[in-house]
Amino acid sequence: MVALLGICGSLRRASLNRALLQAVAENLPADSTMQLLDGALDLPIFNSDQVEPAAVTHLKDTMRAADGIVFAVPEYNYSIPGGLKNALDWISRPVVASPLRGKPCALIGAASGMSGTIRAQTHMRHILVFSDSPCMNQPEVLIPRAQERFDAEGKLNDESTRALLVRFGATFAAFVQRHKPG
Amino acid sequence: MVALLGICGSLRRASLNRALLQAVAENLPADSTMQLLDGALDLPIFNSDQVEPAAVTHLKDTMRAADGIVFAVPEYNYSIPGGLKNALDWISRPVVASPLRGKPCALIGAASGMSGTIRAQTHMRHILVFSDSPCMNQPEVLIPRAQERFDAEGKLNDESTRALLVRFGATFAAFVQRHKPG
Amino acid sequence: MVALLGICGSLRRASLNRALLQAVAENLPADSTMQLLDGALDLPIFNSDQVEPAAVTHLKDTMRAADGIVFAVPEYNYSIPGGLKNALDWISRPVVASPLRGKPCALIGAASGMSGTIRAQTHMRHILVFSDSPCMNQPEVLIPRAQERFDAEGKLNDESTRALLVRFGATFAAFVQRHKPG
Amino acid sequence: MVALLGICGSLRRASLNRALLQAVAENLPADSTMQLLDGALDLPIFNSDQVEPAAVTHLKDTMRAADGIVFAVPEYNYSIPGGLKNALDWISRPVVASPLRGKPCALIGAASGMSGTIRAQTHMRHILVFSDSPCMNQPEVLIPRAQERFDAEGKLNDESTRALLVRFGATFAAFVQRHKPG
Numbered sequence: 001m002v003a004l005l006g007i008c009g010s011l012r013r014a015s016l017n018r019a020l021l022q023a024v025a026e027n028l029p030a031d032s033t034m035q036l037l038d039g040a041l042d043l044p045i046f047n048s049d050q051v052e053p054a055a056v057t058h059l060k061d062t063m064r065a066a067d068g069i070v071f072a073v074p075e076y077n078y079s080i081p082g083g084l085k086n087a088l089d090w091i092s093r094p095v096v097a098s099p100l101r102g103k104p105c106a107l108i109g110a111a112s113g114m115s116g117t118i119r120a121q122t123h124m125r126h127i128l129v130f131s132d133s134p135c136m137n138q139p140e141v142l143i144p145r146a147q148e149r150f151d152a153e154g155k156l157n158d159e160s161t162r163a164l165l166v167r168f169g170a171t172f173a174a175f176v177q178r179h180k181p182g
Numbered sequence: 183m184v185a186l187l188g189i190c191g192s193l194r195r196a197s198l199n200r201a202l203l204q205a206v207a208e209n210l211p212a213d214s215t216m217q218l219l220d221g222a223l224d225l226p227i228f229n230s231d232q233v234e235p236a237a238v239t240h241l242k243d244t245m246r247a248a249d250g251i252v253f254a255v256p257e258y259n260y261s262i263p264g265g266l267k268n269a270l271d272w273i274s275r276p277v278v279a280s281p282l283r284g285k286p287c288a289l290i291g292a293a294s295g296m297s298g299t300i301r302a303q304t305h306m307r308h309i310l311v312f313s314d315s316p317c318m319n320q321p322e323v324l325i326p327r328a329q330e331r332f333d334a335e336g337k338l339n340d341e342s343t344r345a346l347l348v349r350f351g352a353t354f355a356a357f358v359q360r361h362k363p364g
Numbered sequence: 365m366v367a368l369l370g371i372c373g374s375l376r377r378a379s380l381n382r383a384l385l386q387a388v389a390e391n392l393p394a395d396s397t398m399q400l401l402d403g404a405l406d407l408p409i410f411n412s413d414q415v416e417p418a419a420v421t422h423l424k425d426t427m428r429a430a431d432g433i434v435f436a437v438p439e440y441n442y443s444i445p446g447g448l449k450n451a452l453d454w455i456s457r458p459v460v461a462s463p464l465r466g467k468p469c470a471l472i473g474a475a476s477g478m479s480g481t482i483r484a485q486t487h488m489r490h491i492l493v494f495s496d497s498p499c500m501n502q503p504e505v506l507i508p509r510a511q512e513r514f515d516a517e518g519k520l521n522d523e524s525t526r527a528l529l530v531r532f533g534a535t536f537a538a539f540v541q542r543h544k545p546g
Numbered sequence: 547m548v549a550l551l552g553i554c555g556s557l558r559r560a561s562l563n564r565a566l567l568q569a570v571a572e573n574l575p576a577d578s579t580m581q582l583l584d585g586a587l588d589l590p591i592f593n594s595d596q597v598e599p600a601a602v603t604h605l606k607d608t609m610r611a612a613d614g615i616v617f618a619v620p621e622y623n624y625s626i627p628g629g630l631k632n633a634l635d636w637i638s639r640p641v642v643a644s645p646l647r648g649k650p651c652a653l654i655g656a657a658s659g660m661s662g663t664i665r666a667q668t669h670m671r672h673i674l675v676f677s678d679s680p681c682m683n684q685p686e687v688l689i690p691r692a693q694e695r696f697d698a699e700g701k702l703n704d705e706s707t708r709a710l711l712v713r714f715g716a717t718f719a720a721f722v723q724r725h726k727p728g
Contacts, residue, residue, distance in 0.1 A: 011229040042227055045265035046258070047193040076228070078312040079261070079305055082268025083227035089264045114508050118482050122672065123261055123305055129671065130260040132684040137675045144478050178724065296690050300664050304490065311489065314502040319493045326660050360542065375593040409588055409629035410622070411557040440592070442676040443625075443669055446635045447591035450628025487625055487669055494624040 002032040002173045005066035009084035010074045011042060016110040016146045017072040019154035020165075024070060024108060024141075027162060028169040034070065037062065041081075046089035056090040063091065063099035068176035073109045075120035085127075092131060100131035104179045106172045108141035110149075116142030136175045139168050184214040184355045187248035191266035192256045193224060198292040198328045199254040201336035202347075206252060206290060206323075209344060210351040216252065219244065223263075228271035238272040245273065245281035250358035255291045257302035267309075274313060282313035286361045288354045290323035292331075298324030318357045321350050366537045368398040369430035373448035374438045375406060380474040380510045381436035383518035384529075388434060388472060388505075391526060392533040398434065401426065405445075410453040420454040427455065427463035432540035437473045439484035449491075456495060464495035468543045470536045472505035474513075480506030500539045503532050548578040548719045551612035555630035556620045557588060562656040562692045563618040565700035566711075570616060570654060570687075573708060574715040580616065583608065587627075592635035602636040609637065609645035614722035619655045621666035631673075638677060646677035650725045652718045654687035656695075662688030682721045685714050 006025060008018040018036075025034040040059050044050070063069060073080050092098045105128055109117025121142065128135045141164060143149065149158035156162055188207060190200040200218075207216040222241050226232070245251060255262055274280045289306055291299025303324065310317045323346060325331065331340035338344055370389060372382040382400075389398040404423050408414070427433060437444055456462045471488055473481025485506065492499045505528060507513065513522035520526055552571060554564040564582075571580040586605050590596070609615060619626050638644045653670055655663025667688065674681045687710060689695065695704035702708055 011227060012231050045193060045224055045268065046263065047265075049194050076271045077267070077274050078308045079267060081228065082264050082266070082271045083229075084264070085259070085261060085267050086227065086264025089258045092259050114478050114480065114506075115482055116478065118479055119308060119486070122483065122486070123308070125671070125675065126260045126301060126305070126668065129683045129686075134680075134683070137680070138678040140675075142478075296660050296662065296688075297664055298660065300661055301668065304665065304668070307489070307493065308486065311501045311504075316498075316501070319498070320496040322493075324660075375591060376595050406591055409557060409632065410627065411629075413558050440635045441631070441638050442672045443631060445592065446628050446630070446632025447593075448628070449623070449625060449631050450591065453622045453628045456623050483672060487672070490624045490665060490669070 002176050003067045004032060004034040005063060005069045006034045006036040006072065007040065007069060008036070008072040009041070009081040011083060014154065015074065016150060017074045019150045019156070020108055020110045020143060020146070021070065021072040022154065023156040023162070024165050024169060027165045029173050032169065032173045041083040041087045043087055043090060046086050048093070052090065059087065060091050060099045063103065067180065068104040068106070068172065070106050070108060070172070071124060073107055073117055073120045073124050075109065075111055075115070075117040078119045079123045080120045088127060098131050100128070100133045103133050104136070104176045105133045106136040106168070106175070108168070110143040110146035112145065112147050114144045116144040118142055134179050136172055139164060139171060141165065141168050184358050185249045186214060186216040186252055187245060188216045188218040188252045188254065189222065190218070190254040191223070191263040193265060196336070197256065198332060199256045201332045201338070202290055202292045202325060202328070203252065203254040204336065205338040205344070206347050206351060209347045211355050214351065214355045223265040223269045225269055225272060228268050230275070234272065241269065242273050242281045245285065249362065250286040250288070250354065252288050252290060252354070253306060255289055255299055255302045255306050257291065257293055257297070257299040260301045261305045262302045270309060280313050282310070282315045285315050286318070286358045287315045288318040288350070288357070290350070292325040292328035294327065294329050296326045298326040300324055316361050318354055321346060321353060323347065323350050366396040366540050367431050368396060369427060369433045370398045370400040370436065371404065371433060372400070372436040373405070373445040375447060378518070379438065380514060381438045383514045383520070384472055384474045384507060384510070385434065385436040386518065387520040387526070388529050388533060391529045393537050396533065396537045405447040405451045407451055407454060410450050412457070416454065423451065424455050424463045427467065431544065432468040432470070432536065434470050434472060434536070435488060437471055437481055437484045437488050439473065439475055439479070439481040442483045443487045444484045452491060462495050464492070464497045467497050468500070468540045469497045470500040470532070470539070472532070474507040474510035476509065476511050478508045480508040482506055498543050500536055503528060503535060505529065505532050548722050549613050550578060550580040551609060551615045552580045552582040552618065553586065553615060554582070554618040555587070555627040557629060560700065561620065562696060563620045565696045565702070566654055566656045566689060566692070567616065567618040568700065569702040569708070570711050570715060573711045575719050578715065578719045587629040587633045589633055589636060592632050594639070598636065605633065606637050606645045609649065613726065614650040614652070614718065616652050616654060616718070617670060619653055619663055619666045619670050621655065621657055621661070621663040624665045625669045626666045634673060644677050646674070646679045649679050650682070650722045651679045652682040652714070652721070654714070656689040656692035658691065658693050660690045662690040664688055680725050682718055685710060685717060687711065687714050
């Protein structure tokens with residue numbers, strides 16, 4: 001069994017990226033499950049002068065327990081959301097004990113424009129080099145005009161996107177298996 | 183006169199990047215001044231479902247009033263601090279009225295390692311393309327082994343760094359003048 | 365008058381990026397002209413052990429004479445073409461005398477997919493930071509599904525793209541004027 | 547046994563990056579070997595209108611036969627050398643049959659300045675996402691002030707660098723093993 005964790009970079013209730021993450025969860029192979037975190041990024045701004053908040057410790061434990069992590073990465077200002085980056089700043093300390101170290105990761109993103117979060121995902125890949133997290137290359141999930149692919153309840157209604165997500169889930173489950181310790 | 187604003191990406195009290203920004207302020211040409219913001223990044227995580235906090239409105243007004251902005255960009259996890267990105271996410275909305283639109287910017291950064299925040303500044307430059315902010319190319323201020331260049335009170339004690347900052351300040355003041363409207 | 369130089373990163377005869385550059389040239393404001401270079405990138409691979417080829421010296425002179433340069437940047441392998449990069453490697457030496465130093469630049473790109481050369485243009489922007497070349501931020505010209513926008517002779521037949529190019533040309537002409545020395 | 551291929555991005559005879567690659571080859575674990583390519587990047591500029599040169603076909607075959615590839619990536623103009631990129635443009639076609647597809651890769655780089663080729667390696671990592679090549683994250687080999695670490699014959703004479711290369715070689719050999727098909 002492969003136990004995945006899904007983290008959405010947006011705090012918006014009607015986030016298209018959360019809807020996309022939900023669609024990934026619904027299209028995983030039979031041997032895989034995904035837990036979706038909600039509200040986990042609603043943290044104070046990282047400040048190394050301060051004691052680690054309990055919510056950060058909890059987030060670290062949850063990440064550590066997962067076999068692999070899928071990040072849904074909205075693009076704000078040509079980069080990843082500050083809230084997502086802030087959570088990474090908290091959980092990456094101390095560096096040697098980061099829950100991301102060696103953790104298999106994959107990225108997805110949805111946008112209303114044509115770029116499909118290319119720039120944000122590029123930044124996120126840099127960040128995962130620092131934490132020495134194997135990050136799946138392909139298939140990339142870069143969804144342009146995402147608002148046309150989900151209904152009013154946030155359900156995916158585009159079959160080509162669903163086929164991509166099925167392939168993404170199967171490839172990532174195998175990727176996680178390959179990187180399992182031992 | 184050129185009225186600059188200095189924004190430090192770190193909230194730490196003993197931040198080397200704040201010390202570097204202070205050193206820039208102390209080595210500006212005679213026709214220029216710099217106001218240093220303190221605590222301005224200590225904001226809630228951006229959520230477009232929520233009303234803009236008063237602190238964000240104040241930050242926008244302060245940025246709008248400046249002739250140019252110097253960002254001190256620490257590098258966390260190979261990118262800019264989440265707190266700095268989060269502030270940019272707040273102030274960039276609505277996009278057409280962003281206080282960064284057309285605002286001359288420049289970057290500085292200090293790190294304890296050898297890279298001198300190269301990766302973080304690269305990400306920050308992407309972000310400023312989105313906001314259509316002219317960002318000075320050279321001289322780049324990428325300070326490696328920064329802890330060896332400041333004393334216990336955060337005062338710069340390295341003359342080659344000071345010479346660089348003098349050149350940086352003079353070049354940026356001219357850059358801001360060139361980009362003044364009208 | 366503003367005398368622009370257009371450099372296409374592709375050597376293909378039927379290059380969509382050359383067609384796009386041609387369309388820029390045909391939609392410039394009245395006070396501007398653009399010379400399109402052909403075959404200028406067909407150079408030996410850069411090797412600092414070798415003497416500068418005459419074609420490189422000629423390219424440098426041509427770039428130096430221009431008021432501004434428009435680079436059409438195809439995306440190969442998520443970056444700029446090797447041939448374009450190789451030409452930049454030749455002309456950038458010696459660094460202090462690079463014809464790109466201080467030269468106003470702008471980027472355009474066309475692709476058959478959805479990304480419109482976003483990644484290639486991002487790399488090109490980094491490169492122009494090194495050469496201290498002011499590079500226009502906006503409007504970005506990132507043309508997805510470009511093959512649907514040109515006819516068999518390479519003539520632009522899409523009015524929304526033409527409107528973007530008109531705005532691009534006018535904005536870049538003003539950008540070049542602002543950066544003129546003296 | 548792990549049979550590695552080493553490709554140096556510079557054509558210079560006295561290239562520090564070739565010296566670094568040679569030092570990697572001399573410090574591999576007992577079960578690994580590395581073949582160093584010489585002159586393989588001295589190709590015509592890529593042009594999809596032209597027939598693939600025999601040297602490109604040979605390079606593809608050599609890459610395909612290797613278990614993993616180490617790229618020595620000098621930094622020219624804040625990116626990878628045009629000659630290296632040009633070789634990648636040739637060998638990556640057709641995309642589905644690229645010899646880089648699924649091929650384990652690792653990066654090293656040496657520079658005379660402080661950055662140690664950070665920017666060039668970042669671009670190279672993007673490129674390897676396109677070709678779906680697993681690229682080792684850590685340890686990164688970013689050698690600043692490289693001219694102080696090699697003698698006049700290009701022999702490594704810095705023990706901390708040698709220790710890094712030993713760790714690099716052992717980690718990459720294991721990385722290649724993990725990614726072996728079947």
